[in-house]
Amino acid sequence: MDIKIAIVDDSKFDIERLAATIRRYFETSSHTVSLFSFSNSEEFLRCYSVAAYNAVFLDIFMDGINGVELGRRLRADDPILAIVFVTGSPDMYSETAPLGMFDYLEKPFMIERVFSLLDRMTAYFPLVRERENKTVVIKIPYSEIQLALSDLICAVANNHITEIYTQSKGMIKSNMKFSDISELLSEDIRFLECNRGIIVNMDHILSMTGNVQLTGGITVPIKIRCRSELLKKYSSYSAHRITDN
Numbered sequence: 001m002d003i004k005i006a007i008v009d010d011s012k013f014d015i016e017r018l019a020a021t022i023r024r025y026f027e028t029s030s031h032t033v034s035l036f037s038f039s040n041s042e043e044f045l046r047c048y049s050v051a052a053y054n055a056v057f058l059d060i061f062m063d064g065i066n067g068v069e070l071g072r073r074l075r076a077d078d079p080i081l082a083i084v085f086v087t088g089s090p091d092m093y094s095e096t097a098p099l100g101m102f103d104y105l106e107k108p109f110m111i112e113r114v115f116s117l118l119d120r121m122t123a124y125f126p127l128v129r130e131r132e133n134k135t136v137v138i139k140i141p142y143s144e145i146q147l148a149l150s151d152l153i154c155a156v157a158n159n160h161i162t163e164i165y166t167q168s169k170g171m172i173k174s175n176m177k178f179s180d181i182s183e184l185l186s187e188d189i190r191f192l193e194c195n196r197g198i199i200v201n202m203d204h205i206l207s208m209t210g211n212v213q214l215t216g217g218i219t220v221p222i223k224i225r226c227r228s229e230l231l232k233k234y235s236s237y238s239a240h241r242i243t244d245n
Contacts, residue, residue, distance in 0.1 A: 001125065004052065006036045008044045008070065009059035009086065014107065015039075018057060018086070021111055025118045041065035048074075054125060055082035055102070060092050068092070071099050072206065076215050079167075079203035080128050080150065082121055097235065100205065136184050138164055139176045147172075149188055153204045153214050155181050157197030165218055167204070189237065194230055195223040202237050 026033040038044035058067035082102040134149045153165040157178035164172040185191040193199045207213040
């Protein structure tokens with residue numbers, strides 16, 4: 001697999017050091033790597049398109065569009081992009097974690113730390129491919145439709161129908177009971193029931209600081225008395241990108 005990695009950093013020295021470390025790692029890997037470097041977010045966005053890169057290393061503190069804002073935009077476009085925040089400050093972890101980051105790399109980094117990150121990253125991409133192939137059959141009036149689970153943003157009960165929000169097909173009205181759809185989705189670790197009658201795909205979460213903000217401009221309420229538990233579940237899911245892949 002040829003892995004395409006972008007590095008966005010306003011420090012030429014940091015770009016060169018990180019790029020050299022990544023190239024060194026892939027010298028003994030079964031994968032190949034294509035590296036692309038950008039000195040700021042604006043330069044990167046001029047070349048960016050969805051699925052153009054497998055991973056992006058983002059410096060947090062840059063003039064103009066900073067790394068956190070760029071990461072937020074990228075996550076809204078591409079739920080499976082591996083986003084790694086790179087910074088000299090340990091204090092930004094809590095702000096970047098809700099964006100579903102893959103990892104958080106502090107400067108100056110140790111080569112072994114980057115190699116460990118890349119070990120997990122190269123294991124993550126086949127997992128993503130496997131998830132991309134998972135589908136579910138949803139009944140609609142007089143017919144049924146097969147949806148990729150990665151395309152499904154959330155499911156919301158609305159009286160006797162269930163509204164299925166997707167990235168590619170918009171909102172689909174299903175005549176299935178919400179409980180039946182919830183049961184179908186509950187076997188996949190990506191899905192979280194954040195309120196009664198609402199289940200969301202955590203890969204599509206942009207923020208859980210208030211309500212749950214999802215890709216596609218969708219906002220759904222969170223169950224207030226379970227907020228702490230739900231945030232822990234989402235944090236645990238986000239952390240598995242770092243520790244388990």
